[in-house]
Amino acid sequence: MKDKPIITILQLYPREMNIYGDWGNVLTIARRLKWHGYTPKIIAHHPGKPFPTDVDMVLGGGGQDSGQSKVQDDLLKNAEQLHTFANENVPMLMICGLYQLFGRFFKTADGKTIRGIELFKMETHAGPKRLTGNISIATDFGDIIGYENHSGLTTLDTNQPAFGMVKKGAGNNGTDKTEGAIYKNAIGSYLHGSILPKNPQLADAIIEAAVTRKYGEFTPEIIDDRFAELARAVAFKRPR
16 A cells, blocks of 8 residues: 655644644644545654754644743744745744744733744734634635634734734734734734634645645545534624
8 A cells, every 4th residue: 555645744832832722723734634645744842852854834832921931942043944944835823822923022011022033024012901702804715713812912014914804803903903924834823713623724725835845736635524614604603
């Protein structure tokens, strides 16, 4: 039997930056890769360990300020490699805390500045209250739904494209209707939920980008997403 082609998934800091169920994004990608006929290989990167350089996609999740502080030095140490990944069109999905640290900095409520790797042209400051609730946004991948829970207020530079525009919810800062940021195949977002189980079209877009980059083409299998679609329909109707 012919071995199925391998797609390597790098998960950043699963101990420190995975408090909102963002592990579900890794599980969704792995399961859908199998359904599409590929073998997922998951690599976890922890602070202080050698950083992998041969990967096909990078996923990262959210965490508290303390978690961001714990990974800051290691993230900055590996910033050049992460920029290389992005510039070589490796797909990435960074959620909440790591989304913030892919910008210039996050300034906490007590005035501490946690530096980021500046992949996204943006900055984040702690706000006076948490922005929480169901959220839906319009993106190039269609309508995306999720749940936001963040106190950071992120402002994009004028030349930094947003991941999407808010239809319901607060988004980056609760005022300008932007949500997340995007650079080539790298996406940052505040959407938990986890985001990918209820947005299979986004999961498959990430998979397609990774497979096409590595193998030159992607022929998807037909996947029965009826339960994901039902979950999306319910989520769309839920109050903020």
